[in-house]
Amino acid sequence: MAAGAPRIFVSHLAGVPAFDPNGDQVGRVRDLVVMLRVGRRPPRLLGLVVELTTRRRIFLPMTRVTGVESGQVITTGVMNVRRFEQRPTERLVFGELLDRRVTLVETGEEVTVLDLSVQQLPARRDWEVDRVFVRRGKKAGAFRRARDERRVALPWKGGGGRRAGETLTVDWSAVTGFSLEEHGQGAESLLATFEQLRPADLANVLHHLSAKRRAEVAAALDDDRLADVLEELPEDDQIEILGKLKEERAADVLEAMDPDDAADLLSELPEQDKERLLSLMQPADAADMRRLMSYEEHTAGGLMTTEPIVLRPDATVADALARVRNPDLSPALAAQVYVCRPPDETPTGKYLGTVHFQRLLRDPPYTLVSSLVDDDLQTLAPDAALPVIAGFFATYDMVAAPVVDEAGALLGAVTVDDVLDHMLPDDWRETEFHLDEGEEAASHGS
Missing domain, CATH: 2.30.30.240 (PRC-barrel domain)
Known part of the structure; x- marks a missing residue:
């Protein structure tokens, strides 16, 4: 530049x-x-x-x-x-410097770091951090709000008074405290920086943070968002984060997770911790967890979710489409509905068949789903092994499969993402990236 x-x-x-x-x-x-x-x-x-x-x-x-x-x-x-x-000599700006409490040298006042600015040095290729954007008073809120306020609060534009909560931009040399280990750093600015990330990408961010910072970010996430992120994290990170939450909140987060993912996580905990968390959960949710944990890990019963879309025979296409529109459903679960006799929560009454989403789009809203069921589609037994499950998906080009017991009751559904998670290597998220042979590589820090 x-x-x-x-x-x-x-x-x-x-x-x-x-x-x-x-x-x-x-x-x-x-x-x-x-x-x-x-x-x-x-x-x-x-x-x-x-x-x-x-x-x-x-x-x-x-x-x-x-x-x-x-x-x-x-x-x-x-x-x-x-x-x-x-x-050891390096610091990550988003991961370690934002939300930090530092001190204004001139007044001794504690402020919270919302942002930093960088600038390339004249006639050189070096870059430096030159300014710090801070908020007075208590720890700051969202990064997005800080960006908006910066537009009107810069000192050279007349902003930056001395009232608590006001923001100002100062030279790096005007603050002190960045070199100290931070306790209770908070995570508002970091989270606002990555608020648009998908759960899988935010999970990747957490995976690369220090354990201390990871715990702070997890504590700042709401239950639903944390549940989505936990489902995408490696097992060790899941156990670490869950162990640092208060027990009541840990139980709430487990309830917000997909039942199969929550059951997998619970099964990795010591028996005493597992039973304590189950006792804090809603009875229906705890019952689902216990049922899922009773199956072997790499079977249809161990992989299935207990919350597919279940409809009674007298439901209409309009009813089915209303259920499919639920934004909390994964695309795989929303791809089809399962028609069963009452009760319509798993384990259900007799499973009658599946209606695919595309079929729902082709028929009038008043049509009964019982007249549209695909009853020729094979079902999976709860003890079906992983190779059998994978063969099912490959044979029928499905993204979800019904799991039905010997009595004909629907127990749940296996989705293709869960099958892939168990078939790929444990470190699949760390896949190597290869450049074309002969390309030069620059060394770290050059």
């Missing part, structure tokens, strides 16, 4: 795409890596943490960045695709 490049607030870099010189996207920016320096010298910006399309995180040195503009980062196209590993 040319000398005198404009100041960039790091919040504007969160999640922006990174492109090579040909205009092909290589990934998205997930964090910035800085190195704190002695005294009050501004930190040096070493580079960016870029998440590739495979969800692998790599380090992109600022020497390989040729442009930061219009919501995008342009690179030289030469990068090291080894997995990013943070060094």
Whole structure:
């Protein structure tokens, strides 16, 4: 970039795409890596943490960045695709510096960090953190609100008074406290930075945070959002996060998870902890968990969810479509409904057949679903093994399959995502990303 490049607030870099010189996207920016320096010298910006399309995180040195503009980062196209590993002297801006409580040197007042700005040094390729955007008073709220307030509260625009809650932008040297270990850092700004992420991507963010920061972020998420994220995390991270929640909240989060995922997580806990959490759950939810845990892990019973869409024979197409529209349903579960005699909660009365979503779209709203059922489709027994389940999906091109017991009752449904989760290697989320042979790799920190 040319000398005198404009100041960039790091919040504007969160999640922006990174492109090579040909205009092909290589990934998205997930964090910035800085190195704190002695005294009050501004930190040096070493580079960016870029998440590739495979969800692998790599380090992109600022020497390989040729442009930061219009919501995008342009690179030289030469990068090291080894997995990013943070060094002891490095700090992650989003993961460790935002939401931190620091002190204004002039007044001794404690403030909360909402954002940082970076700027390229004149006539050099080095970048530094030069300004800190802070809020006076108690810990700050959402990052999004902070960005809006910054537009009117910059000191050189007349903002930044001394009332509690007001915001101001100061030089890096005007604050102290970044080098200290932070206790109770909070997570509002970090969460607002990534609020648009899908649960799987937010899970990837949490996986790469320190254990302490991961616990803070988990504590700040609402129950439903945390439940969605937990379902996407590796088992070790799930157990760690659940163990740091208060027991009542841990039970609430488990209730908000898909029953099969919650049962898998519970089954990994010590027996005493498992029973204590089950006792805190709603009786119906606890009963579902116990039923799922009674099956072997890699069977249809162990993989199924107990909450598919179940309709009685006298339900209409309009009733079915109303159920399918539920935004809380996964696409796989919303792809079809199961027609059963009462009771219409699993385990149901006699299973009559399946009605596919496409068929629902082709018939009048008043049509009874009992006249549309596909009763030729094979069902899975609860003890069906994983290879049998995978063969079913491959044979019938399905995204969900009914699990029916010997008495003909619907027990639940297995979805294709759960089958893939159990068939892929344990570390599938860490898939290697390979560049074409002969491409040069830049070293970490170069």
